[in-house]
Structures are given as structure tokens and as C-alpha cells.
Amino acid sequence: MARWVALLRGVNVNGITIRSAELAALFRELGYEDVRTVLASGNVVFTADGDAATVTGAVEQALRDRFGYDAWIVLVPHGRLAAIVDDFPFPSGPDRHDYVVFGSAAPALDALLVDLIVDESTERVARGDGVVYWSCPKGSSTDTAFAKRAAAARFKRTTTTRNTNTLRKLL
CATH class of the missing domain: 3.30.70.1260 (bacterial protein sp0830 like)
Structure with missing residues (x-):
């Protein structure tokens, strides 16, 4: 299993409102573990099986189905994030x-x-x-x-x- 950060675009702006608890629940329903949302701007840290393309596709489709908007994410390996900030x-x-x-x-x-x-x-x-x-x-x-x-x-x-x-x- 890999640790990921999903960065959602356009959440809680322009009429697209997704509460952090609902977002975390969606990720858990996808079978992902150790799910944690950060702030109310579409940031989710989680652990999942699968490669980046598979995880991205599953998350985007689930967001579209559940919340009814043209969802897309940028998926970043959690381990890379510290280096990016540094x-x-x-x-x-x-x-x-x-x-x-x-x-x-x-x-x-x-x-x-x-x-x-x-x-x-x-x-x-x-x-x-x-x-x-x-x-x-x-x-x-x-x-x-x-x-x-x-x-x-x-x-x-x-x-x-x-x-x-x-x-x-x-x-």
C-alpha cells in the first residue's frame, strides 16, 4: 500500500461544496485507509493499493458520482511532499x-x-x-x-x- 495526497481542484468555491467528513467518508468507502482531510479546501491524505492512474481514476469517478461535478485531482506521493516543500x-x-x-x-x-x-x-x-x-x-x-x-x-x-x-x- 502507498501513502498519497489527493489535491482536489475547485472544492468549496463556485458552488461546489463538499464537507470534510463527507469527503473522508467517500475515500473510506473506496477502501482506502488512514484517511485524513486537511482544511476545507480539498486535501486528503490516505493509504491505498494501486498505482497513481488507478487511484486517480477511482477518486475522480467517485467524486463525480457522489457530488455531481466535473471532478479531478492531482495525486502526489506523500513521501514527495516534504521534498517539494523543502x-x-x-x-x-x-x-x-x-x-x-x-x-x-x-x-x-x-x-x-x-x-x-x-x-x-x-x-x-x-x-x-x-x-x-x-x-x-x-x-x-x-x-x-x-x-x-x-x-x-x-x-x-x-x-x-x-x-x-x-x-x-x-x-
Whole structure:
């Protein structure tokens, strides 16, 4: 059995409301063990048999069936998460938000950065191993150049963003 982190996109926004207890129950019904939800933004840590594609497919279908929305997740091996957080390349500070953008496919992450021009005095963006790292001033996480790019509809099904503080809670 492998330990996984499922990062759901678009949960508890835009009319898609899933309570943590219902989400955890769904994962248990799928036969997964050691299920733990973190915050109310679609983060589930669990243990499951099967490879990433099998687990992803089962979770996405179960979410669609149970909650009636076009669900998709990014599945991350739990053991990789600490390295992802540890590899955050920018200095942190009390006036900044530090984020990691996860993708279900490398081309989607690469597309986030194609021809992107950012004001490095405001925000910083860097490609990591299977992720994109992003740091911006508090209060600007929706209006920077990268924020606008990441919010584009074409990335809706392939990327999801988490604050590094949230990621630490998943460890």
C-alpha cells in the first residue's frame, strides 16, 4: 500500500461544496485507509493499493458520482511532499504568500511559464520537479501576472495551487 495526497481542484468555491467528513467518508468507502482531510479546501491524505492512474481514476469517478461535478485531482506521493516543500526556492517572509502549483502533466506546468513576464520585485516564479513555485506579496494572489495566468480556464483541469502552510499540514 502507498501513502498519497489527493489535491482536489475547485472544492468549496463556485458552488461546489463538499464537507470534510463527507469527503473522508467517500475515500473510506473506496477502501482506502488512514484517511485524513486537511482544511476545507480539498486535501486528503490516505493509504491505498494501486498505482497513481488507478487511484486517480477511482477518486475522480467517485467524486463525480457522489457530488455531481466535473471532478479531478492531482495525486502526489506523500513521501514527495516534504521534498517539494523543502525545495521552495524563494525566501519567505511575514509579508508574502508562498505557493506551490501542482500539475497532472508536465506540459501544463511548462505552459504556465511560456512567455510569462513577471515583475520580480513583486512576485517570483520558478519551475521545480513536477511543480511550479510562486511567491507574491500578501493581498496580491489574484492580480499578479502569474496569478492571472494560473487562473486561466485552460489550466482548470490540470493544475491546482496550495499555500506552503497548507502543505506542511499534510505532512
